[in-house]
Amino acid sequence: MTRPLPSLETPQAAPSLDRLVVLVANDMAAVNHIILDRMQSPVVLIPQLASHLIAAGGKRLRPLITLAAAQLCGYRGTRHQKLAACVEFIHTATLLHDDVVDDSLLRRGAASANAIFGNKSSVLVGDFLFSRAFQLMVEDGALRVLAVLSEASAVIAEGEVHQLLTTGDLATTEAQYLDVISAKTAVLFAAAAEVGAVVAERPEEEIQALRRFGTKLGIAFQLIDDALDYAASEAALGKTVGDDFREGKVTLPVILAYARGTADERAFWHRTIEDLEQTDADLARAQALIDQHGTVRETVERARQVGEEAKAELLRFPDLPIRRSLMEAIDFAVSRGY
Amino acid sequence: MTRPLPSLETPQAAPSLDRLVVLVANDMAAVNHIILDRMQSPVVLIPQLASHLIAAGGKRLRPLITLAAAQLCGYRGTRHQKLAACVEFIHTATLLHDDVVDDSLLRRGAASANAIFGNKSSVLVGDFLFSRAFQLMVEDGALRVLAVLSEASAVIAEGEVHQLLTTGDLATTEAQYLDVISAKTAVLFAAAAEVGAVVAERPEEEIQALRRFGTKLGIAFQLIDDALDYAASEAALGKTVGDDFREGKVTLPVILAYARGTADERAFWHRTIEDLEQTDADLARAQALIDQHGTVRETVERARQVGEEAKAELLRFPDLPIRRSLMEAIDFAVSRGY
Numbered sequence: 001m002t003r004p005l006p007s008l009e010t011p012q013a014a015p016s017l018d019r020l021v022v023l024v025a026n027d028m029a030a031v032n033h034i035i036l037d038r039m040q041s042p043v044v045l046i047p048q049l050a051s052h053l054i055a056a057g058g059k060r061l062r063p064l065i066t067l068a069a070a071q072l073c074g075y076r077g078t079r080h081q082k083l084a085a086c087v088e089f090i091h092t093a094t095l096l097h098d099d100v101v102d103d104s105l106l107r108r109g110a111a112s113a114n115a116i117f118g119n120k121s122s123v124l125v126g127d128f129l130f131s132r133a134f135q136l137m138v139e140d141g142a143l144r145v146l147a148v149l150s151e152a153s154a155v156i157a158e159g160e161v162h163q164l165l166t167t168g169d170l171a172t173t174e175a176q177y178l179d180v181i182s183a184k185t186a187v188l189f190a191a192a193a194e195v196g197a198v199v200a201e202r203p204e205e206e207i208q209a210l211r212r213f214g215t216k217l218g219i220a221f222q223l224i225d226d227a228l229d230y231a232a233s234e235a236a237l238g239k240t241v242g243d244d245f246r247e248g249k250v251t252l253p254v255i256l257a258y259a260r261g262t263a264d265e266r267a268f269w270h271r272t273i274e275d276l277e278q279t280d281a282d283l284a285r286a287q288a289l290i291d292q293h294g295t296v297r298e299t300v301e302r303a304r305q306v307g308e309e310a311k312a313e314l315l316r317f318p319d320l321p322i323r324r325s326l327m328e329a330i331d332f333a334v335s336r337g338y
Numbered sequence: 339m340t341r342p343l344p345s346l347e348t349p350q351a352a353p354s355l356d357r358l359v360v361l362v363a364n365d366m367a368a369v370n371h372i373i374l375d376r377m378q379s380p381v382v383l384i385p386q387l388a389s390h391l392i393a394a395g396g397k398r399l400r401p402l403i404t405l406a407a408a409q410l411c412g413y414r415g416t417r418h419q420k421l422a423a424c425v426e427f428i429h430t431a432t433l434l435h436d437d438v439v440d441d442s443l444l445r446r447g448a449a450s451a452n453a454i455f456g457n458k459s460s461v462l463v464g465d466f467l468f469s470r471a472f473q474l475m476v477e478d479g480a481l482r483v484l485a486v487l488s489e490a491s492a493v494i495a496e497g498e499v500h501q502l503l504t505t506g507d508l509a510t511t512e513a514q515y516l517d518v519i520s521a522k523t524a525v526l527f528a529a530a531a532e533v534g535a536v537v538a539e540r541p542e543e544e545i546q547a548l549r550r551f552g553t554k555l556g557i558a559f560q561l562i563d564d565a566l567d568y569a570a571s572e573a574a575l576g577k578t579v580g581d582d583f584r585e586g587k588v589t590l591p592v593i594l595a596y597a598r599g600t601a602d603e604r605a606f607w608h609r610t611i612e613d614l615e616q617t618d619a620d621l622a623r624a625q626a627l628i629d630q631h632g633t634v635r636e637t638v639e640r641a642r643q644v645g646e647e648a649k650a651e652l653l654r655f656p657d658l659p660i661r662r663s664l665m666e667a668i669d670f671a672v673s674r675g676y
Contacts, residue, residue, distance in 0.1 A: 043500045097465060101458040120439040120502055123461055127435060128495035130465070134472055134488040143479055150472040157466035162381045164458055 015331035017059060023322050024067040027081055031063050034085040038132055049117045049125045053092055062087045062192045064329075065217070069196025069210050071322045072314075079199045082136050083145060087192045089133035090149070094156055094188075096126035101164065102247055145195050152191035159183025168248040168274050170258050170266075177252055178219070181226075186218030193217075209313045213326075216310035221333045223303035226251035227296045228336075230287050242283040248273045252302070254286075256295035265289055300334065307334045353669035355397060361660050362405040365419055369401050372423040376470055387455045387463045391430055400425045400530045402667075403555070407534025407548050409660045410652075417537045420474050421483060425530045427471035428487070432494055432526075434464035439502065440585055483533050490529035497521025506586040506612050508596050508604075515590055516557070519564075524556030531555075547651045551664075554648035559671045561641035564589035565634045566674075568625050580621040586611045590640070592624075594633035603627055638672065645672045 021028070039050040063084035070080035098104070099112045100119045114122040130153070137149050163180045166172040193214030197207040229244040230253050244251050250273060258269045268285065272278050290296055307330045317323050359366070377388040401422035408418035434451055436442070438460050443453045452460040468491070475487050501518045504510040531552030535545040567582040568591050582589050588611060596607045606623065610616050628634055645668045655661050 041496055041499075043496050043503065045499055045503055046496065094465075097461050101461060119457075121499065123435050123439060124495055124498045124502060127432075127468070128492060128499065130468065131488060131492035131495050135485075135492055138481065138484045138488050141481055143476065146476045146484070147473075150469060150476050154466060154469035154473055157462055157469050158379055158381050158384065160462045161379075161383055161459065161466065164462060165381065165383055 015328045015335055017061075017064070017329055017332050019321070020064060020068060020325040020329050023325055024064060024071060027067045027071075027084070028060065028063070030078070030081040031060070031067070031084045031088070034082055034136075035088060038085065038089075038136065039129065041128070045117070045121060046125055046128055049096075049113050049121055050092065050129060052113050052116065053095060054088070060088060061221075062091050062188055065189060065192040065214060066196045068322055068326050068329075069193045069214075070200055071196075072210075072317050072320070072326065073197050073200030073202045073206065075196070075200035077199065079140055079142075080196055082140055083149075083195045083199065084192075086133045086136040086140075086149065087188065087195070089129045089136065090153060090156075091188060093126040093130040093133065094160075096122045096129070098160070100126075101160070102243065104243060142198070144198050148191050148194050148198065152187045155183050155187045159185075159187070163249070166250050168276065169250055170254075170269055170274055172250040172255060174252065174255055177250065177255055181219060181222040182215065185222040185225075186215045189218030189221065190214035206316065209316055213310050213313040216306050216313065217330055217333060220303040220307040220310065220330065223252060223299050223306070224334055224336060227253060227299040227303070229253075230290050231296045242286075245272070245283055245286050246278065248276050252299045253290045253295040256298060257290045257293045260293045260295075261289065303334045307331070353666045353673055355399075355402070355667055355670050357659070358402060358406060358663040358667050361663055362402060362409060365405045365409075365422070366398065366401070368416070368419040369398070369405070369422045369426070372420055372474075373426060376423065376427075376474065377467065379466070383455070383459060384463055384466055387434075387451050387459055388430065388467060390451050390454065391433060392426070398426060399559075400429050400526060403527060403530040403552060404534045406660055406664050406667075407531045407552075408538055409534075410548075410655050410658070410664065411535050411538030411540045411544065413534070413538035415537065417478055417480075418534055420478055421487075421533045421537065422530075424471045424474040424478075424487065425526065425533070427467045427474065428491060428494075429526060431464040431468040431471065432498075434460045434467070436498070438464075439498070440581070442581065480536070482536050486529050486532050486536065490525045493521050493525045497523075497525070501587070504588050506614065507588055508592075508607055508612055510588040510593060512590065512593055515588065515593055519557060519560040520553065523560040523563075524553045527556030527559065528552035544654065547654055551648050551651035554644050554651065555668055555671060558641040558645040558648065558668065561590065561637050561644070562672055562674060565591060565637040565641070567591075568628050569634045580624075583610070583621055583624050584616065586614050590637045591628045591633040594636060595624075595628045595631045598631045598633075599627065641672045645669070 035054055036051075039054060040047050066080055066084040066087055096113055099114045100122050103114075104112050105115045113125075117125075134150070137146050140146075159180055159182070162176075163184055166176060166180060190211045191214070193210040194207055197210040226244065229241060229251070243249075245254075254269065254273065258266060261269065268282075268289070272282050272286065310330050311327050314323050314326060373392055374389075377392060378385050404418055404422040404425055437450045437452045438457045441452075442450050451463075455463075472488070475484050478484075497518055497520070500514075501522055504514060504518060528549045529552070532545055532549040535548040564582065567579060567589070581587075583592075592607065592611065596604060599607065606620075606627070610620050610624065648668050649665050652661050652664060
C-alpha cells in the first residue's frame with residue numbers, strides 16, 4: 001500500500017503562476033534585460049519614469065504568455081524574447097495613458113507615474129515606449145508579427161475610446177461591455193499568444209487556437225479585475241478599490257445590479273454613476289447592492305466559464321509541463337485576490 | 339527687342355506653396371482619400387475628433403514633402419501615397435498630445451481638439467492615429483520604411499520629453515534648444531523626405547541628401563515658428579501669439595535675449611519664464627526686450643541660413659519644376675507670417 005507524499009503539486013494547492021514562471025525563467029531574464037536596455041534614453045526622465053512602472057514588478061503576465069506560447073509550440077530560437085519585451089512596452093504605454101485618462105493615483109499599490117511625474121510626462125513617455133515597441137518589432141522583421149501587433153495597438157486604442165464613451169452610461173449593454181474589454185484587454189493577450197506561435201512557424205490552426213486562448217484568458221482576466229474593484233481589499237488588489245465606481249465606469253457587476261435593481265436602486269446608480277454625485281457612504285452602498293444581487297459572484301462565474309474555454313483551446317497541444325502550467329495560470333487568473 | 343511679359347512666375351512674387359501643391363495635386367487627392375478612409379472607426383468619436391484636426395486643413399506640409407521627394411526621384415508608383423498619409427497621421431497624433439501637454443486652447447486659429455473634446459479623448463485618439471500610422475506602414479511592407487518611421491516616432495517622443503524638461507529652464511543652451519527642435523520637428527520632415535526617396539529605390543547618397551534636406555527644412559520651419567510666437571499677429575499665425583511665453587518655453591529668441599540682457603532684464607525672464615509669474619503686461623515687455631535685442635530678427639536670419647543649406651542639398655537632383663517648387667517651399671517656410 002502506497003501513501004501519497006505531501007506535495008506542492010497536489011491539485012488542492014492554490015493555483016499559482018510559480019510553475020509557469022520557473023519554466024520560462026531563462027527567457028524572462030533575457031526579456032528583462034531587453035526591457036531595461038531599450039527603455040534607456042539620454043533624456044533621463046524617460047528611464048526614470050519608465051522604470052517606476054516597469055521595474056516596479058507587476059507579474060509580466062503578457063510577456064509570460066508570449067514565452068509560454070513559443071515554448072508550447074516547441075520554438076528553440078530567441079526572437080520571442082524581443083517580442084515579449086515589445087508586448088510589455090505596449091502594455092506599459094497603455095497603462096501610463098490609462099492612468100492619465102482615469103486620474104488614477106495608485107497603480108499596483110504604489111503611487112502611479114502620473115501622480116509622481118505629472119500627466120504631461122506620462123503622456124509623452126507613454127508615446128516613447130509605444131514607439132520603442134514598434135522599433136523592437138521592426139527589428140524582428142517579420143511582417144506577420146508587425147501586422148498582429150500594430151493591429152492590436154489600434155484595437156486597444158479604439159477600445160479605450162469606446163470605454164470613455166460608455167463611462168457614466170447605464171444604457172451600456174452586456175454586449176457593448178464585452179466589446180470594450182475584448183478590445184482594451186483581450187486583444188493584447190491574444191496578440192501575445194499569437195506571436196509566440198508565429199515565431200515557431202506552427203500551422204495556422206495552432207496559431208489561431210493560441211490566439212483564441214489569449215482572447216479568452218484576457219476576457220477572464222478583465223472580468224475578474226472588474227469584479228475585484230467592488231470585492232477586494234486594497235491590500236490584496238494593489239490598487240485603489242472602488243476606482244471604477246468613482247470614475248463612473250459601467251462594468252458587468254454594475255450592469256447586472258442595475259438591471260435587477262428596484263426603482264430606488266436605479267436612482268442610486270443614476271446619481272452616482274451617471275451624474276458622478278457621490279458621497280463617502282456611496283461606495284459601501286454600491287458594494288451592498290452588488291452583494292445583494294450576487295453580481296460579483298456572477299461576474300466571477302462568467303470568468304471561470306471563459307477560463308474553461310481558454311483551457312480547451314490548449315488541448316490540441318502536447319501534454320507537457322508548459323501546457324499544465326498555462327492551464328494553472330488560467331485558474332490563477334480567475335481566483336486571484338480572493 | 340523682346341519685352342518680358344508680366345508673369346506670376348517672376349522671382350519678385352512672394353514665395354508660396356502653390357506651385358508645389360499643383361505639381362503633386364493628384365497624389366495629394368489620393369492621400370486625402372486614404373486619410374479620410376483610414377481614420378474611420380465604429381467608435382464615432384474617433385473620426386469626429388480626428389476630422390476636427392485633419393479635415394480642418396492645415397497645409398499638409400509633411401505629406402507634401404513625401405510626395406515631392408518621390409516625384410523628384412522619378413518615382414512612378416503609388417506607395418508614396420499611403421506613406422504620406424502615414425506621416426500625416428504621426429504628425430496629427432503628435433499635435434493632439436502636444437496640445438494636451440501644453441494646455442493649448444487654439445490650433446490653426448480654431449479651438450483645439452482638447453478644448454472641445456477634452457484631454458482624455460485627445461490622448462486616446464492620438465494613440466489610435468499613431469497605431470493606424472503603423473498599420474499603414476506595415477501594409478507597405480518595406481522594412482527600411484518601417485525602420486525610418488518607427489525611429490522617427492521614438493525620437494519625436496524623446497524630443498517632446500526633452501522639451502518638457504527645458505521648459506522654464508533659462509540655463510538651456512542653444513545646442514540643447516537645437517537638439518529639441520531637431521528631435522521634435524526636424525526628424526519627421528527628414529523621415530517624410532527620406533521615405534519618398536526610399537520608395538523610388540534611389541542610390542543611398544540621394545536618399546541621404548533628401549534626408550538632410552528634410553532635417554534642414556524642419557529646423558528652419560521650427561525656428562520661424564518660434565520667432566513668430568513673439569512677432570506675429572494672431573490672425574496671420576492661426577494660433578495664439580505668446581503661447582511659448584505663457585508656457586515658459588525657452589526658445590531661441592528668449593535664449594538670446596536672456597544672454598544679452600541686463601541684470602534687471604534677467605530678473606524679468608526669471609520671474610516670467612522660470613517662476614511663471616506673469617501679469618497681463620508681461621508679454622508686451624517680453625516682445626519689447628526681444629525687439630530691442632533683435633533676437634527675432636536673428637532667429638529668422640538663422641532660419642534663412644539653414645534654408646539655404648536645405649536648398650543646396652537639392653542641387654544634385656535634375657532641375658525640374660518639382661525641384662524649383664521645393665526650393666520655393668523653403669523660401670515660403672522662412673518668410674511665412676510676415
